[in-house]
Amino acid sequence: MSSPRPQGQVMDMRRRTIGRRRFLEAVLGGVALAALASQGWVRRAPAQGAARLQDAFAAARETDVVRALFGGDTAIPSDAVEIEAPYLAMPESGVDVAVRCGMQDIEMIAVVTTNNRHPLNSVIALSGADGYYGSRIRIERTSPVTAYVRAGGKLYSASATVKITGGGYGMYGGRWRRRTGG
Amino acid sequence: MEKRTRIRARRVAGHIEIMVLVNHNHPAEAEAPESAAAGAPEPEHYIERMTFELNGKTVAESWLGPGVAENPLIRIGLANARDGDRVAVRWIDNRGGGERVDTVIGYAPLPGGG
Numbered sequence: 693m694s695s696p697r698p699q700g701q702v703m704d705m706r707r708r709t710i711g712r713r714r715f716l717e718a719v720l721g722g723v724a725l726a727a728l729a730s731q732g733w734v735r736r737a738p739a740q741g742a743a744r745l746q747d748a749f750a751a752a753r754e755t756d757v758v759r760a761l762f763g764g765d766t767a768i769p770s771d772a773v774e775i776e777a778p779y780l781a782m783p784e785s786g787v788d789v790a791v792r793c794g795m796q797d798i799e800m801i802a803v804v805t806t807n808n809r810h811p812l813n814s815v816i817a818l819s820g821a822d823g824y825y826g827s828r829i830r831i832e833r834t835s836p837v838t839a840y841v842r843a844g845g846k847l848y849s850a851s852a853t854v855k856i857t858g859g860g861y862g863m864y865g866g867r868w869r870r871r872t873g874g
Numbered sequence: 875m876e877k878r879t880r881i882r883a884r885r886v887a888g889h890i891e892i893m894v895l896v897n898h899n900h901p902a903e904a905e906a907p908e909s910a911a912a913g914a915p916e917p918e919h920y921i922e923r924m925t926f927e928l929n930g931k932t933v934a935e936s937w938l939g940p941g942v943a944e945n946p947l948i949r950i951g952l953a954n955a956r957d958g959d960r961v962a963v964r965w966i967d968n969r970g971g972g973e974r975v976d977t978v979i980g981y982a983p984l985p986g987g988g
Contacts, residue, residue, distance in 0.1 A: 818950075
C-alpha cells in the first residue's frame with residue numbers, strides 16, 4: 693500500500709480532487725449546506741465537514757480515510773455489523789455488497805475497499821433510516837471490504853474479503869455469497 | 875425526458891427496503907473530449923450524492939465516489955414507513971446531472987416501472 697505511485701496515478705488523483713472541489717463549491721452554495729449541517733457528524737465540525745469528505749475520498753490509504761471521516765476513533769470489530777458480499781468476483785464488475793447493523797443509534801456507515809487506489813467507496817449518513825445499506829461497488833483487486841459504522845458515538849467495523857479473479861475463475865463452487873461479521 | 879432512475883419499495887423482513895436503480899453509465903459510454911491525449915485517464919463521471927426522503931423529511935444522505943459501479947443499485951431500509959408514505963430519492967453527479975423520483979409505499983408498481 694505504501695509503494696510509490698507511478699506519475700500517471702498522481703495526476704489522476706489531482707484531477708479527481710479538483711473536480712470534487714468544484715462540485716462541492718457548487719453544491720454548498722445552495723440548500724445543501726443546511727442539509728449537511730443537519731447531520732450529527734457534520735454538526736460536530738461544521739466548517740470542516742466538506743473538507744473532511746473531500747480528504748476522505750481523495751485519500752490513498754484506508755487509515756487516512758478513517759481519520760478523515762471519524763477523527764481519531766479506533767474501530768471496534770463487531771459481530772453486530774454484517775457484510776454480505778460474494779466470495780469471488782470479476783474485475784471491473786459491479787460487486788453487490790450490503791451492510792446490516794444490529795446496533796442502535798446508527799449515525800453513519802462507510803464502505804471501504806482497502807486495496808483500491810482510493811479506498812473510500814461511499815458514505816451514508818442515516819437520520820431515520822435503518823442500519824442497512826447496499827450498493828454495487830467496483831473492486832480493483834482482491835481486497836477486504838470493510839464497513840465502518842458509527843453508532844452511539846462509537847466506531848464499529850466488520851470486514852469481508854472479496855477475491856478478484858480474471859474472468860471470475862472459481863466462481864462456481866457453490867461459494868457465491870457469504871456473510872461475515874466481526 | 876425519460877426517467878433514468880427507478881425506485882421500488884418492498885417489504886422485507888420487517889422493514890421496507892428502498893431500492894434505487896440509476897441508469898448512469900461510466901466513461902465507457904461517455905464521449906471522451908478530443909483534446910484528451912491518448913492514454914490519459916478517462917474523465918470520471920459518477921454519482922456524487924444521493925438523498926432519501928420519507929414524506930419530505932431526509933432520512934438518509936449518501937456520498938458516493940468513483941468506486942461505486944455504473945448503474946448502481948442502492949438499497950436502504952426504513953423501519954418506520956407505512957403503506958401510503960411517499961419516498962423520494964434525489965441524486966446529483968459530478969457533472970451537474972441529476973434527477974428526483976418518488977414512489978408511494980404499498981402500491982403495486984406499474985409494469986416496467988416502479
